Amino acid sequence: MTDKIFHQPLGGNDMPRFGGPATFMRLPAIEAHEGLDVGFIGVPFDIGTSNRPGARLAPREIRDESRMLRPFNVSTGADPFHSLSVADIGDVPINTFNLQKSMHIIEDFYDDVLAKGISPLTMGGDHTIALPILRALKKKYGPIGMVHIDAHADVNDNMFGEKIAHGTPFRRAVEEGLLDGDRVAQIGLRGTGYSADEYDWSRDQGFRVVQAEECWHKSLVPLMEEIRAKVGDGPVYISFDIDGLDPAFAPGTGTAEVGGLTVMQGIEIVRGCKGLSVVGGDLVEVSPPYDTSHNTSLVGANLLYEMLCVLPGVNYTER
Numbered sequence: 001m002t003d004k005i006f007h008q009p010l011g012g013n014d015m016p017r018f019g020g021p022a023t024f025m026r027l028p029a030i031e032a033h034e035g036l037d038v039g040f041i042g043v044p045f046d047i048g049t050s051n052r053p054g055a056r057l058a059p060r061e062i063r064d065e066s067r068m069l070r071p072f073n074v075s076t077g078a079d080p081f082h083s084l085s086v087a088d089i090g091d092v093p094i095n096t097f098n099l100q101k102s103m104h105i106i107e108d109f110y111d112d113v114l115a116k117g118i119s120p121l122t123m124g125g126d127h128t129i130a131l132p133i134l135r136a137l138k139k140k141y142g143p144i145g146m147v148h149i150d151a152h153a154d155v156n157d158n159m160f161g162e163k164i165a166h167g168t169p170f171r172r173a174v175e176e177g178l179l180d181g182d183r184v185a186q187i188g189l190r191g192t193g194y195s196a197d198e199y200d201w202s203r204d205q206g207f208r209v210v211q212a213e214e215c216w217h218k219s220l221v222p223l224m225e226e227i228r229a230k231v232g233d234g235p236v237y238i239s240f241d242i243d244g245l246d247p248a249f250a251p252g253t254g255t256a257e258v259g260g261l262t263v264m265q266g267i268e269i270v271r272g273c274k275g276l277s278v279v280g281g282d283l284v285e286v287s288p289p290y291d292t293s294h295n296t297s298l299v300g301a302n303l304l305y306e307m308l309c310v311l312p313g314v315n316y317t318e319r
């Protein structure tokens with residue numbers, strides 16, 4: 001039994017923010033091990049994407065854009081790095097020539113991470129990667145709840161006849177019993193569809209579907225009260241597709257849709273997950289080649305930090 005090590009992000013006065021290797025928040029890069037509470041993981045995978053590619057480059061870019069993040073969440077009072085042992089545990093060595101093999105490689109990686117008691121916070125990658133992560137989580141927790149932020153429901157039966165792609169993970173997840181549909185919310189859905197009943201399949205599974213229009217012009221704090229009641233006490237996963245945000249804020253993504261959420265609403269959603277039994281989360285679909293300002297990666301890095309701050313066990317300073 002070893003004492004827990006509270007790794008700290010490398011401070012901006014100890015090394016210039018533009019210096020040193022890029023890890024998430026400039027945390028130590030270490031192997032997954034027991035005693036670690038949270039691991040930031042990259043999945044450089046984009047062979048499941050249907051339009052503009054590039055998400056394979058996002059883990060490195062999100063790490064780089066996380067360089068400005070400081071340890072304390074002054075807005076919420078969260079003090080994650082004195083509460084939990086957190087590190088960057090590297091990337092999953094996917095096979096970029098083989099989607100099916102990559103599904104197994106990712107699942108095996110997360111099996112190992114979960115067996116060590118580590119909560120995974122993932123830098124995607126396209127949204128396909130949520131499926132093998134949910135498969136691993138199911139083995140540990142049983143069917144789980146999910147707060148899913150996205151412009152798209154990602155519940156297609158197939159794409160080009162393929163069952164595994166970035167537009168299908170949550171259809172497969174329901175079929176495989178990975179999700180508890182009555183404890184799932186999809187927030188930010190919008191855009192054109194192939195039919196008027198585009199979101200009915202999700203509703204039929206018990207999901208709460210929150211179309212983007214329901215979010216326009218307002219704070220999402222009240223919505224999250226409803227979502228917390230729906231998700232309840234059981235284990236829940238946060239899956240945040242950056243295209244849930246409006247392309248004005250997050251243009252660097254593969255399948256952009258107008259009329260999306262604001263950055264502030266995205267933060268309200270993640271902060272609104274405080275108190276839930278969050279067992280992990282991901283931030284997917286950032287595509288650095290389309291992110292010429294780097295703002296999309298910057299927003300993504302901040303949302304991952306906010307996910308860290310709502311994990312069970314994080315201490316909050318009352319102010």
Ligand code: MN
Pocket residue numbers: 127150152154166241285
């Ligand atoms: Mn998606």
Ligand code: MN
Pocket residue numbers: 150151152241243244255285
């Ligand atoms: Mn999407």
